Amino acid sequence: MLRRRLTAAVTALAVAVLAPAPARAEPAVEDPQGSPAAKVAGEVDRDLAATGTATVLVTVAGEADLGAASSIAERSGRTSSVYRAKVDHAERTQRDVRRLLDARGATYTPFWIANVIEVTGDAALLREVAARPEVSRIDPVGHVMTAEPQRVAAAGASDVDLPWNLTQIGADRVWHDFGVRGEEIVVGSIDSGAQFDHQALVRQYRGNLGNGTFDHNYNWYDPSKVCGNPSLKPCDNNGHGTHTIGTMVGDDGAAAVPGVAPGAKWIAAKGCEARSCSDPALLKAGQWMLAPTDLNGRNPRPDLAPHVVNNSWGGPDEGNPWFDEMIDTWRAAGIFPVFAAGNDGENGCRTAGYPGSSLLAYGVGAYDSTGAIAAFSSRGPGRDGSTRPDIAAPGVNIPSAYPGGVYALMDGTSMAAPHVAGTIALLWSAVPNLRRDVETTRKLLDASATDAADLTCGGTPADNPVFGEGRLNAFDLIASAPSVGPDGVVATVTGAGAPLEGVKVALRGERVTRGGRTDAAGRVELGRVPAGDYTVVASLFGRVTARQNVTVGRDGAATLAFDLTATAPWQQVRGVVRDPAGRPVAGATVAAVEHPEVSAVTDAQGAFAIWLPEAEHALRVSYGRWLADRVVDVTVDGPENVEVALLAKTNPYGYTASVEPADWIGGGIELSSTAEPVALPFPVSFYAGTYRSVTVHTDGYLTFGPSADTDPAVYAFRDELKLDAKSSVRTRTVGSGTDRRFVVTWSRVLVKASGARVDIQAILGENGRITLQYKGLGTGAGAGGSALVGIGGGAAFGPLTYSADEPVLSDDVAVSFAIPGTGLLRGTVLDANDRQPVGGAIVAFSSGGPTSSVVADGTGFFQVRLAAGAAQLVAGHRGYGTLSRTLDVPAGALREEKLPLLAGTLKVAGSDVTMTVPAGKTRTRTVGLNNRGGMPTAWTAQEINAPVPPATEPGKVLQTMPVPAIERAGGVAYRNGELWIPDSFVWRRIGRYTLDGKLIGIGQTGFEAKLGDLAYVPGRDLMCGVNQTIEFRFPIQCFNPETLELVSTLDGDWGGDFNFGLAYRAADDTFYLADSSQQTILRIAGLSHPEPGAVLSSCKPAGVQEVRGLAYNADKHLLWANNQDVDPDKERIWALDPDTCAVQGSVADPDPADRSAAGMDLDPSGNIWLAGRRTALETGSVYRIDGATPAYSDVPWLTLGRNAGTVPADGHADLTLTVDTTGLAPGTYTAVVMVGNDTPRTPATPITITVVVGSRMT
Structure with a gap:
């Protein structure tokens, strides 16, 4: 899913590529002085300079309070209340800005779904608007993309006769066993429109009056008037919308049933003009979904809002608040927001598209008929390290309706998202009391998903950034839904002849378990269930539990009555609580979940005793510290004995806490100062990194990595501590071989909160284990009463806290953190001939899960964590053979391996x-x-x-530099001793590297860019690149390398379809541009020419196909060009006469993969830097090649x-x-x-x- 702007991006200040970590272009915000200019995105200024006017979105500060509205239970009242609150808030907060615009006669459109106004005006008007105190930002109007299908193919009748995707999620079983197909539910589509009279859609269209006529009022909206002006009936000029609606509700009434919920109705808003979707159109469509209007856009009817909205569009998160506001408004109104996750998965992790990456949306990835994740399905983590997508659904080879009354097979997360929207329609049809309950529905979707383990991007088998919570399971979702609606199993409970409220009623069968509580009338509706035998249990604390067996017929209904008048006898429940090692746990609290006042605390032997009335109870056992809470079920029908084994806490990365007897390690070398990096005696693997140094902080904690104060960190005793003359911080190394430990000891440090002095010790094991222990703690703050104890891995991986402001530490207990079931592998890649290190080698691993890889450093070193047990290892590098080895990874230990790569000599x-x-x-x-x-x-x-x-060897590979931080290297440029490498797949992304391969930083251009080859213009200090726009034009765009803001654009009538290679000739200020489709090299006038962008000359190199990169050698008046070919033997680097394109010679392409060639440049020595955008070793690389002229x-x-x-x-x-x-x-x-x-x-x-x-x- 690509969110691409046709105008430049909304950022005013693009982050320059300076930091050693990924950076994102931030939106323009008001500066501390309240400067109006600081509110305006830089692209707006450029639009004004170019045309004199600009169309912008003006954001007004503040959001409506929807708390009261969102609590209204009745559907039309809730949607109407939310609508009124949003409109009133917008009118109130936008009033003065609108008055200003009216006074100036400006053209504008106010919105209320988000607090923005679309304005067209000149610089003077926008300065006035920006000066208003309530205006927080002004951004250019942009466009996003539909989540473009990866494939479109014709589908036959057999493809849509109950297709694989519907049976895979269990939709057909829901229809049969529960008798629901989405009745009473309306799904909304914001997409490219719909062929409303398609045979698979027409019966379900809400505008179908059933007598051969249609009423499109309140059922169709075309804000951009693509389908006519006025737009009186639905159309689809793309096919995307028709297909997604078909997946939600499609059914032709005969054999073709491509839809998950064919009994539901649909309505549509054309938020996407074609392939692209403008911001105003999407905002208008979002408003219309909450309050549909007539065909004139008037007389809004919030009572006609849909229940769920499918959104198969999106792209990069650019920081604007509009769509989050829109989604939040839908949620407040009880409208479920489903979004496609995006189709950029082949670019790796962290590719989830926005708004699907927003925590407010429900994002959907895609998998195929084998259950494997689709290669294109975008992955997380998402915002703040959250797991994205939420869930995965079928998205490969999906048959559905297509304009022209036909069917088509499509691939994409666009095709996956409507499966979830349709499944929600089934759920809310079967379970009426869940309608409008977005949060509970999300939880049910998550809980019922079939786990799919893929830890490529982190996470756990049950929740990971590839599948999210797992594969969509419609049948299990509805079977597990609580307290489901009328016309099914209904129970009434009384006591002493009066209705009993709050009675828990549970229904259990072979396939279905349901539960609910009685209302004030003593009634609970459990909904329809599949035919079969069930046991129904009614229980209330202190009353005798009642049970009934019931046989439910095919209608799924039954009526039961229970009398709970009798008081239940109380019984003693005894038990013992133990830890994972079987040791008794003293001080654990055991309490009845529904009546926590009934509780006990375990003694020194872990024993407890409480009294409970005879019934089924859930007991919560809590200890804290290193043990996770556990809820156990117990049936009390006499004196009971319960054994409870608590499990250790585990965080999302897999770390688990444990305790053991303390074993204090004395001695060490005193540090002269803290907050400075300390060299480690061995590499330490912690979370996702391996570190050679650690920073020791006065306040009782250690940090790793470039940031001195933040995660990843070990919080041994983080508190306000003080070092004085009686205190010291010492380090020591103990152990031998690969079982060494690095010990950091804070001795006699002063706890400011209490004045107590404590000794703290953090031990970093070479095997990856971290241990914390203490001496002289005392009580209160000295025992951790104001301290944080645990480890932190940052937002992406999460903390694992032993205690926080709890006085639970003791001198005799050590706390440890490790990842069970794993071990460490440390290796050195060597040349088998001379036994010297092979830097930059790629080492790939597989230990029962997905294959992962690591790049060895310059000394051939690597260290990785793998699942314990047998692992397959493959190592390789350019010019070497691949080494395959099966080895055993020891659990909780480190194994060392030397990996000699075979190579030839001559x-x-x-x-x-x-x-x-x-x-x-x-x-x-x-x-x-x-x-x-x-x-x-x-x-x-x-x-x-x-x-x-x-003197030199032309074409010799002097250096191979992997660039794993760049998903796919599109080009390379040399500037002032550094390399600039654009990412040809991740829009706007560009990396900055030292010449020896160290990443300086990742940034984003301040304009929408998918850059290929780059060329540096030293006289103007501009970096220029060929930019592939969504209209498939290829302008040369030059930007400031310090701010990454666009400065100039050259966009001539160059012809051809694909222009990629770019080189700059300073002597006459011209560019060389390769048109790979026409096999032509153009010479283009530069910025100083009377007609910048004009074609000055052209030539064709004979026999050279598909040129992708260019570099110009001014000293030799020589043009280097590389090319792509499906046959890698035909890919070479060519020396050309710049005027005639005559071939002067060639050297070999250093990358062995086919179609690997990308951009290139020269350094001052005349050596060639070449980007390899895809390589045989599965990571992008940059090569430095001897650029001597072939002699x-x-x-x-x-x-x-x-x-x-x-x-x-x-x-x-x-x-x-x-x-x-x-x-x-x-x-x-x-x-x-x-x-x-x-x-x-x-x-x-x-x-x-x-x-x-x-x-x-x-």
Whole structure:
């Protein structure tokens, strides 16, 4: 799902690429001085400069209070109350701004679903608006995209005859067993429209009057008037909306049933003009969903609002509040918001699109018919590290309705989201009391989802950023829904002849369990259930429980009556509470869940005793600290004994807490200061990182990573502490081998809250275990009464807290944190020939789950956490073979491995060949090529008609630099000793690197950009790139490299479909632009020309297909170009004459993957930097290549036996050199044969051939 703006992005200040962590362009906000200019996004200023006017969205501060409205139970009253509250708030807070606009005669449209006004005006007007104190920001109007289907194909009749996706989620079982198909529910669609008279949709359209006529008032809305002006009936100029509606409710009344809830009705608002959806259209559509209007846009009817709205559109989160406000308003009105998660999953984690990534929305990912996640399905984590998507649904090969009365198969999260919307329609049809209860419905969807373990992006098997809570399960959702509606099982409960309120009634059967409580009339409705035998239990605290067995027929209904007059006898319940190791837990609280006043505390042996009336009870056992609460069910029908085993606390990352006897470690070296990084004696793996240093803080905690004060952190005893003359902080290393421990001890530190002195110790284990222990704690604050104890992994991974402001620490108990069932693997990747490290190697792992990978550092080092047990490991690097190894990862320990990669070598036996040959004769000499490596070596031999070899080797790979922070490298540019690498898949994203591969930072451009090749313009200090827009134009856009704000755009009539490669020629201020579709290279006028962007000349390089990157060498007047081809052997880097495109030579493409070539640039030494956007090692890379001009040329008197070949591993090959002196005058002739190879460490070897030609013998 791509949210792409046609105008520039809404940001006023794009974050420059300076920080060593991902940064996001922040919206313009009022500065501390209240400057109006600070409220206006920079793109608005550029629009004004270009055209004199701009259309903007003006945000007015403040949101309506919807608390009272959202508590109204009755549907039409609730929607009407929310509508009135929003309209009144907008009219009140926008009043003065509207008066100003009226006074100036401005064109504007106020909104109330979000507190914004669309305004068109000049600079003077917008300055006045910005000066208003209630205005918080002014942004350009943008567009978003529908979550474009990944594939569209024709579908036959058999494809829509109960398709796989409906049976997979159990929709057909819901229809059959519960007898509901979505009746009484209305689903809304904000999309590209609908073919309302499609045979699969027409019967379910709310505007169908049933007599062959239609009333489109309140059922259709076209804010942009795409379908006509006036727009009097629905249309769909894209097909997307028709397909999604078909998935929600489709049914042609015959064989084709593509919809989850074919008994529901649908209405639609065309928020998407075609593929794109403008912000105003979406906001108008969002308003209309809460209060549908007639075809004139008047007479709003909130009572006709739909129950659920499907939204298969979205994109990057740009920080504006509009859509969050819209969704929040829907939720307050009881309208369920379903959103597609997006189709950017192939770009990796953190690709979930907005608004689907918002915590307010219910985001949906996609999986295929095998249950595997779709490669395109966007992943989380989302905002604040939250798990996104919420759930996954079928989204591959989905058949549904398509304009023209046909059916089509589509792929995408757009196709997955309507499955969830349709499932909610089934649920709310079956369970009327859940209607408008958005929060409970979310919880039920989450709880009933089928777990799908995919930890690629973190999380747990039950809740992860790939599947969310799991796969959608419509049948289990409805079967588990509590207290479900009329016309089903109804129970009435009395006591002493009077109705009893609050009685718990539970229904249990083979497939269904339901529950509810009686109302003031003593009545509870459990809804329809599948036919079968059930037990129904009615219970009230202190009364004798009543049970009845009932057989429910096919109508799913039954009526039961219970009398709970009798008082229940009380019985003693005894038990013992134990920890995971079986040890008794003293001090745990055991309480009845529904009556917590009935409770007891365990003694030193973990024993407890409480009295409860005979009935079924739930007991909550709580201890805190390192143990998680547990609820156990007990049936009391006499004296009972209960054994309760508590489980350890576990956080989302997998860390678990435990306790053990303290074992204090004394001694150590005193630190001279705190808050400074301390070198670790061994690498420490903590959460997702491996660290070589730790920062020790005075206040009793340790932090890792670049930030000195934030997570990831170990909170040994975080409190306001003081170091004085009696205090010290010491470090010490104990242990040996791979079982060492780094000990940090705060001795005699003063707790400011109490004046107590305590000793605190944090122990970092080489095996990843963290232990905290204490001495001299005392009580109160000294025992942790004002301290935080635990570990923190940041928002993405969550904390694990042992205690917070609780005096529960003791001298004899140590607290530990570890990830059970895992171990650490530490490795070094080596060259098998010389045993030297191989930096930048890729090491991939699989231990029963998804494959993950890591990049070895410059010393070949890596350290990763894996599931304990057998693991498959594959290591590789360019020029090396891949090493596969199966190894056993020890639980709770560290294993070291050395990974030698095989590679070839090449030694030429004799680099100087001298022959004396009479004139007119031939002689042959053989040169040996020896490979002592463990891999075959491919070699090439090229002639150079010169007496000495070149100083360098053209095309030699000098450096390989993985760039895993960039999803797909689209280009590379050199500027002031740094590399700039745009991400060709993540819009607006650009990385900044040092020349040795260290990430300086990630930022976002202040304009909507999907950049490919880059070129730096030093005279103006501008970075320019070819930008692929959603209209498939390819302008050259130049931006300020410090602010990332757009400065200039060159957009000429260049023709062609795909312009990618870009290079800059400073001498005449021109750009070279490659049109890969026409195989043409254009020379484009730069910014100083009278017509910037004009085509000055063009040429076509013969035999070079699909140029993707360009770089210009001014010293040699040489244009380098690389190309893509499905055959990687045809991908090369070409030296071209810039004026004619004549090929001057070529060198090999360093990336072995097909179609890998992307942008390129030159550094001041003339070396080529080349981006590989996809590689055989599954991570993007940048290569530095020797940029010397290829000097290869034919030597007329020399013939090589072969120009290329392969030397087998530990083998030998011969290269024959034949000299023919025919026509040569007597004298000495010298030439060079350059023998190249594909080994990672052996340089090319020049063979100097000297021929002395004597006089012809007579």
